Amino acid sequence: MNLQTPTSLLSRMILTTLVVAFTWSAAAATPEDRGLEIAVEADRRDTGFADFKAELYMILRNRHGEESQREMRNRTLEQTDDGDKSLVIFDQPADVKGTAFLTFSRKQGNDDQWLYLPALKRVKRISANNKSGPFMGSEFAYEDISSQEVEEYTYKYLRDETLDNRQSFVVERYPVDPKSGYTRQVVWIDQDEYRAWKIDYYDRKDALLKTLTFHDYQQYLGRYWRPDRMSMINHQTGKSTDLLWSDYTFGNGFGDREFDRASLARAR
């Protein structure tokens, strides 16, 4: 009974190694690892859409409830080895009609961004440094609506929580870029589909600044979820912005030619 064949010794050694490795990895599943794991999974589930276009309607409200509107169109081209390419074209207000932004998101470092000024027919490469600034006077900062890359944050899983009857992960994330307007963001992600439903934004003084909620998710191509409405409330100013998405179209066959400097002038 005490005789051990070399094979059984070997299998024991393997077993022990496995047990040790398993315990080790369980110990290494820190809240940081779990947070990252959730972000990576959410990103994986949204990978492979290739391209899409959509129309955007923005309603800006000040604290007195006075409204103003913006109309834009968005085109996005997925990139596998770097951040996505996107083009935003303005239709309203009328004085900025034809103005367009071309953005190449970068997983590391600053994005590349070009602005088209239709009155001068001028394409201007601009600094993507102002990511914390408001987008078109709205409560959305550039960094809130730009392509979200996993590498742009570090993560920490906080807890499981039920939000609007959805079993959710609550994950805190910390912008890597020191020029971000936030110290941290708390994100509620549902456990079934890994969709974000709510984000709390904390300013540089770590005070709650804004809350973004996502509404009416629709599924496209049987896989990719997109919200019909995103509502941002600024708790410090009482202002809010609703961003309504419509006419989502996937599989447009976009290529790099639809996302180069010349495409800015063509985008109407």
Next chain:
Amino acid sequence: MIRPLRLAGRAVLLLLIITSIFPVAACAGEWSGFVALESRFFLSSAAYENQGNNDLSLAFEPEFYHEWNEGRDSFTFTPYLRFDSRDSERTHLDLRELSWQRVRGDWELRIGWSKVFWGVTESQHLVDIVNQTDLVENFDGEDKLGQQMIRVAWFQPWGTLEFFSLPGFRERTFPGRDGRLRPSLAVDTEEAQYESAAEDGHIDLALRWSHVLGPVDVGVSYFKGTGREPLLRVSTTSAGPKLIPFYEQIDQFGLDLQATVGGWLWKLETIQRQGLVDDFTAITGGFEYTFTLHTGYDVGVLVEYLWDERGSDSPTPFEEDVFVGSRWALNDTQSTEILAGAIFDVESDAAFMLVEASRRLGASWKLELEWRGFSGIPPMDPAAAIRSDDHLSVKIARYF
């Protein structure tokens, strides 16, 4: 009135050709544009006879745009009209755009009246040569006339190559005898002279390669044809002396370069021009640094150095100057923006100062204020004639 009529005639002809080939009228297109009321108040009394101290004008720029074949073909028609209460030369009609563009794979073809912009700097645009300056619009030279062109662009991994054939020349507009911001003698554009026997019928050519190399946007251009910047020669007639524009044939090489690093935009434009009168180099270079305040305001600081090899013989007032400016974008709902700056002459005390501010009112109105001041311009400077033309301009525009 001969030139505008000829231009209008050509425009109607092209419009007829295009509409007969493409059933544009039958398709739904879209109209947009603006109508604006502008008044300028000159803060010092006029230096020359006939000039007034204020003016009022109405500007109208509708644009018709239609695309088909999923946007791969498009048609644009943009006439421009200004009525000025004071200066008959400032009252003018132009065809900013009347063009058809076709995009196929790596190629783009555009035929008609159109506008292109080349360059990166802010204080002046040396490299930008295709379109003529519509100087009566604004003293800053940012407004351009439509240019007849055939443009072929080819997009490759090694950059974009553009070829322009420019059949027909557009003369620079100048304020008339009754207008402010003009030379001491009025410019008679009716009698413009040319080096080329073909006069304004000379076919100019331009070539440009542009590319993005990481943080650097680069453009190299070559232009051969009628120079856009005329020499103004004094001519004495029975009615008294006047200035006649003379347009020489030139060869111009241009380089524009911008490196975008963090909040810094490093800019360089340089040209090398050979013509009948001169063979010279000119440079504009500097930076624009932008940062965001905690209020959400974007603040830009601009510094540019301007140099022209022609020195004091230069028809431009910028033989050696430094531009310092600041741009504020408040990023508010009404898109309030302010730009203030000055161009200082390195050798004299001369300075051009400007403040521009704009703000949207409601959803479709826009208010623009502009102040320009001139100080310390020596009497012999090319810009001496405008030294008492400090002015404030108020413009209200309705966009549709």
